[in-house]
Amino acid sequence: MQLQQLAYFVAVAEMRHFTQAAEVLHVAQPSLSKQIRALEAELGASLFSRARGNITLTPAGEALLPLAKRILADVDTARLEVQELAGLRRGRVRLGATPSLCAGLLGDVLRRFHDAYPGIQIIVEEGGSRDLVRELTRGSLDLALVILPLHGDPPLETKPILREHLVVASPAGNAGGERGRTSSREPAQVPRRSYLRIEDLRNRPMVMFRSGYDLREATITACRDAGFEPRFAVEGGEMDAVLRFVEAGLGVAVVPSMVLAGRPGLRGTPLVLGDGPRRGHHPELQRTIALAHRKDVEPTHAARAFQDALETFLVEAALAGSLPAGVEALVTHA
Structure with a gap:
């Protein structure tokens, strides 16, 4: 099983069309189809039903899709982490946050982080706590600010940082x-x-x-x-x-x-x-807000830098009495 095959599989699964997936990936359609067939042979199961040109996922394909997305997300994270270790001033933080935080203090935190690390890309996803937990578990986010307690005991490490x-x-x-x-x-x-x-x-x-x-x-x-x-x-x-x-x-x-x-x-x-x-x-x-990340994946250097910036901001704002109304910091030192 190759990463390229998984990438081809995910593209076809999302677009439900071999030719369109090949165009998006900038590969020849016969080559894409060949790699999909090789993946199916490796797994011993058909991943797509191709009846009358209507492309749908088989039960095996449905089972593979979330796993393939997670594998590809982890590989992308690993690539960026190695680049950081190699001394490149680049990286990425994919952060999930609730709407109250996006509308409140998060903007000031992101401003401080961007000033300190201008080469690191910041991607923010706004959503409800349950949605963010799901995306974090799938590997679509590096960190998320979520509401405690978590539902369903997801495999996440959490650190309470705020009370709203x-x-x-x-x-x-x-x-x-x-x-x-x-x-x-x-x-x-x-x-x-x-x-x-x-x-x-x-x-x-x-x-x-x-x-x-x-x-x-x-x-x-x-x-x-x-x-x-x-x-x-x-x-x-x-x-x-x-x-x-x-x-x-x-x-x-x-x-x-x-x-x-x-x-x-x-x-x-x-x-x-x-x-x-x-x-x-x-x-x-x-309600209590915690910073969460997956238990099975160490946060990247960029993600750890963001956590440090967030905690430092909260400690300093609490000491200065400048936190928004109704917000209490639960961290006492960064």
């Missing part, structure tokens, strides 16, 4: 996110106080993230634990869309407080556990 406090986002001019009652049948205003409980969201229209967002699952679970099903005015959005829908008065949303920075049209009300603050204690809802 969650708030209820609503239009700035209205407590609880209601622009005004238009019908006597509408529920009463959310109580006007400095915090909200999960129970206060009962019967409130909510704007909900798409599947794959940790915030979606956390909000739904908290509502069900409180004995009610959340009512969605609209669902399926990414972070920017959800915040814009809240600004438009469609409903409220549970979000990390840092994403409200620079959005004067929104206010954030702390979301607390139980009956709310008692004796000066505020048991606010929060």
Whole structure:
């Protein structure tokens, strides 16, 4: 089995067309087909069904595809790592991050890292925590900032670095996110106080993230634990869309407080556990963010350099009191 054969296989599997795959790879179509047949002979199984020119994966092909992608991703990472060890000022960091971090402090971290290592390519993938865990496990990412605890016990090493406090986002001019009652049948205003409980969201229209967002699952679970099903005015959005829908008065949303920075049209009300603050204690809802990488692959030099830059930034920002509102650093030294 050769890497070239796996690359040809992945190209055909993704394009479902031999000729188009050959054109993308800049090889002759007969040569590509020959290598695919050689791979099938090596494995002792057909990888594609070619009935009437319709190219589909066989069960063997379906099983091989994620493994082949992972092998090729690891080889690419190894090539870059050797180039770094050879003294070349080049490399790559493929970083996954949740939308709240992309909209918050990540930009400052990337600016500092780029200034220190201008020859290293930075590729950022924004997504929900579960999506990022999946891509990290597949080898499509080097590092990812994910939400703890992880689901399904993936083979990842994690280091908690941040704690985010969650708030209820609503239009700035209205407590609880209601622009005004238009019908006597509408529920009463959310109580006007400095915090909200999960129970206060009962019967409130909510704007909900798409599947794959940790915030979606956390909000739904908290509502069900409180004995009610959340009512969605609209669902399926990414972070920017959800915040814009809240600004438009469609409903409220549970979000990390840092994403409200620079959005004067929104206010954030702390979301607390139980009956709310008692004796000066505020048991606010929060989540822990960790930096993760695969257990079976050592981070590249570039990835380790990014981790150092991130941790140094957090330590310095915490000491200077310049972290975004609602964010706590969990690292004390870089």
